[in-house]
Amino acid sequence: MENIKELHSLLQQPKNIVILSHRNPDGDAIGSSLGLYWFLKEYHHHIQVIFPSDYPTFVAWMPDANKIMICDTEKEKSFEKILSADIIFCLDFNALDRIDPMEDVMKKTTAKIVMIDHHMFPENFSEFTLSKTDRSSTCELIYEFIDLLHETEKINQKIADCLYAGMITDTGSFKYNVFPSTMRVAGALLEAGANNDFIQEEIFNSLGEKELRLLGHCLYNRMEIHEELETGIIYLTKEDFETFDIQRGDTEGIVNYILKLKNVRVAAFIKEQPTIIKLSMRSKGDFSVQEIATKYFKGGGHKNASGGYFYGNIENCIDRFKRSVKNQLALEK
Numbered sequence: 001m002e003n004i005k006e007l008h009s010l011l012q013q014p015k016n017i018v019i020l021s022h023r024n025p026d027g028d029a030i031g032s033s034l035g036l037y038w039f040l041k042e043y044h045h046h047i048q049v050i051f052p053s054d055y056p057t058f059v060a061w062m063p064d065a066n067k068i069m070i071c072d073t074e075k076e077k078s079f080e081k082i083l084s085a086d087i088i089f090c091l092d093f094n095a096l097d098r099i100d101p102m103e104d105v106m107k108k109t110t111a112k113i114v115m116i117d118h119h120m121f122p123e124n125f126s127e128f129t130l131s132k133t134d135r136s137s138t139c140e141l142i143y144e145f146i147d148l149l150h151e152t153e154k155i156n157q158k159i160a161d162c163l164y165a166g167m168i169t170d171t172g173s174f175k176y177n178v179f180p181s182t183m184r185v186a187g188a189l190l191e192a193g194a195n196n197d198f199i200q201e202e203i204f205n206s207l208g209e210k211e212l213r214l215l216g217h218c219l220y221n222r223m224e225i226h227e228e229l230e231t232g233i234i235y236l237t238k239e240d241f242e243t244f245d246i247q248r249g250d251t252e253g254i255v256n257y258i259l260k261l262k263n264v265r266v267a268a269f270i271k272e273q274p275t276i277i278k279l280s281m282r283s284k285g286d287f288s289v290q291e292i293a294t295k296y297f298k299g300g301g302h303k304n305a306s307g308g309y310f311y312g313n314i315e316n317c318i319d320r321f322k323r324s325v326k327n328q329l330a331l332e333k
């Protein structure tokens with residue numbers, strides 16, 4: 001961000017600020033949004049965090065999570081906030097179609113737009129941009145942003161807790177997406193008061209009985225292993241969604257269990273929804289599920305973690321995924 005001085009001076013006077021993140025916000029989306037929110041509060045700005053859709057319960061402990069506006073339920077108010085903002089921060093996404101109905105409103109706003117994000121191929125819609133793919137998370141970049149402003153001494157425990165939480169969710173507790181800077185920033189956040197034990201418990205040990213039994217069902221009844229493709233697939237049908245009363249967030253993280261298998265490098269979690277089939281894909285090492293997501297499933301993400309979707313029946317979707325892995329493996333050779 002070469003023009004950071006300009007942004008720094010804009011932030012010296014109280015402004016109307018909106019912080020936006022993507023649909024189905026994850027720990028990084030909400031952690032970066034509320035971390036930045038608590039940082040900007042130090043400057044007495046008027047700040048509204050807005051998400052297209054609701055956030056999962058394992059992040060509801062974050063301070064002021066209950067003040068986040070959800071566009072799905074407060075559409076007009078969300079649009080108003082965007083249109084009357086002086087500055088809009090776009091966090092953890094870099095393509096406007098990730099914010100659904102707010103996309104069009106964003107094109108009409110006169111606000112200065114700031115993008116802070118760690119995904120590939122950023123769109124060109126921001127005046128101030130901090131976009132780096134060699135960072136664990138947007139939370140890590142929020143720390144970097146505060147550091148660029150020479151304001152790290154303003155990081156209090158609330159900010160530290162939120163940013164730390166996003167870092168551990170995007171790295172699976174520092175198992176993947178870890179860079180040297182990741183550990184440096186994590187250390188700095190602990191020094192600023194981030195409560196590692198509390199956050200780990202809230203995020204990783206807070207399942208309900210229903211969710212743990214659903215995980216058992218996925219692993220025992222719904223997992224296919226294709227050794228020749230070094231691939232594992234878990235799928236859930238519409239009927240499974242009814243039987244287990246699956247709600248948003250209940251299947252979070254299940255895909256990662258497949259990668260615990262030694263001889264599996266590629267994993268997909270495939271969910272049959274009423275009108276669409278959603279895939280979330282993971283991989284180890286150099287195998288890029290991002291390529292598969294963009295080429296075959298109209299999606300995208302990171303090399304080792306991507307998402308996409310498919311229209312049709314679930315068998316055809318599974319077939320398409322297997323063929324795409326086969327093609328991708330052939331390209332490797």
Ligand SMILES: [Mn+2]
Pocket residue numbers: 028029092118136137138170
């Ligand atoms: Mn992220």
